[in-house]
Amino acid sequence: MKKSLSALLIFAATCAIGQTKKKYNVQYDEIKADVQPTMWGVFFEDINMGADGGIYAELVKNRSFEFYKPLMGWTIKRDKFNEGDILVVNRKDENTANPRYIRVKANNAVNGSLSLTNEGFRGMGVKKDLGYDFSVMYRQKSPGLKLHTELVDSTGKVIGAGELSPSETGDWKKQSISFKSNATVQKAKLNIWFEGSGEIDLDMISLFPQDTWKGRKGGFRSDMVQLLADMKPGFIRFPGGCIVEGHELSTRYQWKKTIGPIEERQLIINRWNTEFAHRPAPDYFQTFGLGFFEYFQLAEDIGAQPLPILNCGMACQFNTAEVAAIDELDPYVQDALDLIEFANDSTDTKWGKVRAEMGHPKPFNLKMMGVGNENWGPQYVERLKIFTKAIKDKYPDFKLVNSSGTDPDGERFDYLNTTLRGMKADIIDEHYYRRPEWFLQNASRYDNYPRNGSKIFAGEYAAQSDKTVSVDNKNTLQCAIAEAAFMTGLERNADVVNMASYAPLFAHIDGWQWTPDLIWVDNLNSYGTPDYYVQKLFSVNKGTQVVAMTGDGKAIAGTDGIFGSAVVDRKSKELIIKMVNSNASAQNAEISLGGKVKLSKNGVVTVLSADNLNQTNSFQAPKAVSPQDKAIKISGGKVSLAMTPNSFNVIKIKML
CATH class of the missing domain: 2.60.120.260 (Galactose-binding domain-like)
Structure with missing residues (x-):
């Protein structure tokens, strides 16, 4: 039987009696780094029926008879x-x-x-x-x-x-x-x-x-968008993912074919249609009812910066590794330049006029773009240099996100990491799909990264309960706690890591290709996983500056299974402390608070936990693992925190 949070807290406190309190220090006026507005975001890809059959609310499949079997559906x-x-x-x-x-x-x-x-x-x-x-x-x-x-x-x-x-x-x-x-x-x-x-x-x-998001005809499922809006993400990366590359170049994502009147958008097969023999989806296509205009509009709706990813003249290297010849790369580069014009420039320009005709004369204020998705090797670098020069020559302040490949280590990663830093890349996109143990072991990954130069985008990550590309992966509490531990390391190093997003975002219970996923949906309902609540707790408690938090004078990055970070929020005037207990037993912590600004004597701790490490959420129990609030006291400049086993704890204290 599932224990209530209050029972767990009593259990934790009882187990902690007699334990030596683990002592930590937060110096909340010692600023370590600024937290970027883009720090925590979301990554959308049309996988797992995320767009058609998902967030795009169209109910008719193959509405224009363009599937390869014209009467499919x-x-x-x-x-x-x-x-x-x-x-x-x-x-x-x-x-x-x-x-x-x-x-x-x-x-x-x-x-x-x-x-x-x-x-x-x-x-x-x-x-x-x-x-x-x-x-x-x-x-x-x-x-x-x-x-x-x-x-x-x-x-x-x-x-x-x-x-x-x-x-x-x-x-x-x-x-x-x-x-x-x-x-x-x-x-x-x-x-x-x-x-x-x-x-x-x-x-x-x-x-x-008719109950679409904001009541827009032909729009989005409001329940799915609301889950994103509730996260208050700093950015939304779109449209993927591997669909940007395509199985081959002919099926790559071409943004210009996704705008304008719906009936004039050219449907293509979704590359996830036949990607996995164990999860075939022969009726999975992209109608582009959700196109680039709608992506920009969605970003604006939820207060997120748009981060489009464009094809760099390379198809998926796992599939065909097809590349466009260098002397035929101009159309790909021009697509990138035209997209910036579409998003930002005057209605007197060709593409600015198209934006206005679609109902948005005001610019979308695009500040960054990804060139290539998960590409690697010298063939990628050769093409990236051409894109970079063309874009920077015309838009010198525009930021570019560059790929570091598919893995967080190994020869491919080392080559790209060294080469991109030598090119003075703005932002390097790192991906990690690994077991929970990897995330716990790598919470200090960025502690020794260079503080100057290229910044990091943790663009795709998710703890895998079984192994990568396994149908047995589940969104368990264990995975969520491991991700939370890792994210304290991202937050602590906010001067290096400027952006982060879990992936994939959505999955339809009857149409998925990949697990685990942040949010699960069926035809009527949607729910957030334990991983969703971890992402949300970080995002809505982002803060504005990282402050010093230590244990025995060192970063709290796994000693005794405890992980921690702290920020202040100058806007809400709050001190926010995040602590993860990855142990199977309760842990008692004493946190000393030092600083010149007076703090309230009352605070709130939000706890994400459950009594079963393999607990998941479901349509039957969508909030089996979900945050619970409890009041705490600050006495003598200290906070006593009894952390339940396998828990993520967020403490918020007002700065007076």
Whole structure:
């Protein structure tokens, strides 16, 4: 049976009786480093159905019939077969971005005699009494058909319905209707049946819930965005990840194809579609309803700096290692320059005008960009130098993030780390997917890094409960505590580490390729893992300056299984102390507080813990491991803290 936090605290205090108190010191007016506003952020990649079927709230799968199987996701039902009554038509020469559409011919169709049904992304999550917006692009050849749209549950029962009567002829038109669902269903379907006689072409068949983030039509799932907003991230890195590189260059991410009218954005296969034989996802594509404009808008919404990552002329080196020839690199470099213009420049410029036409005349204030994702070797450096010169020549103050490869050590890392520092790289992106023990052992990784020169972006990290690329990885308390311990080392070295983000971000319970992940979702619900709460506790308690915190005159980086760091927040006027107990037993700490500013005699400690090291959160128990607050006293300039086993503790004290 799960113990309550109060029981755990009593247990910890009881176990700590008779123990020698471990003594620590915080000198809160001894500033060690400034904490950058970007210190803690989030990294979004369209993996695990993170975009289509995830945060992008579209419910219809393959809405424009552009999957390699044009009717994937759709089922045709007809009482009587008539040759050519439903055709997939390709107009590639006329419209290369969206070539396919469906043509429907009917003669005296009645209820259910001719219909199309869409299964959604592992079903459609619909909510009782919520409105849904249905829309379709149509072109009538012969008027006379009425479209009946229905949401149906797993038994075929209709739980919401509307109807369209297209009347206009000629070029393509768009028509919309709205209707409500009368039930909550985890895996509904959309059924469209035709009534009457006529011929009509259909494209971009779409269904969105009306409770999207900020009520934007065709927008995001509000519950998923809210979890991000609650973290108060300093930045959001997008769109990946390996999808930036592509399996080969033809499937690389090209930002210009993800902006403008939705129907003009060119769908491509998602590289995670067939990446893992143990988790095939043949219906995983990128429609780019979530494109670069929406990424910038999302960053603005949640108060985060945007950090786009662009292809550097190299496909994934694990897949094909295809590279663009040096003399053919100009279009890739121009994409980078044009993106800065799109994000920042005047509406009088070509790409600034495009931004304004999409509804955002004001610049997005882009300050940084990643060149390449997880690339390595001299071929990467050769291309990086070309990008760097072109961007810095035009935008000298613009910051560039450079890859240090896939691992935090080894020959590849050593080569890139040395070479990039010699190039005076702005920011070096380091990645680490390792067992929890690695994170505990590397909490002091940055203590001896150079204090001047290139800064570090801990761009992708997650403790692996089993091993990297294992289906058995779980978001356990053990992993979260190990990450918290490591993050105290990142915070302590904020003059070296300017940015950090866990990865991957989202995973759909029925459509994931990779574990562990920060936030899990199904068609209706979402929850944060223990790792999520660690990230959130650091981010919302970021502070503005790192202050001195020691034990026996040294950094608190694993001695006796204890890890710690401290910051002050000049805005909220708080001293914030973070301590991790990675032991299986309770530990009693006494923290002496030194400084000229008077402190409150009352504080709050937020504790993340559980009595089971393998405890996870779930849809059934989404907050099994979640932060709990308790009041603490400051007496004689000291804080006594009884730390429960395997716990992350955040102490906040007002500075008067």
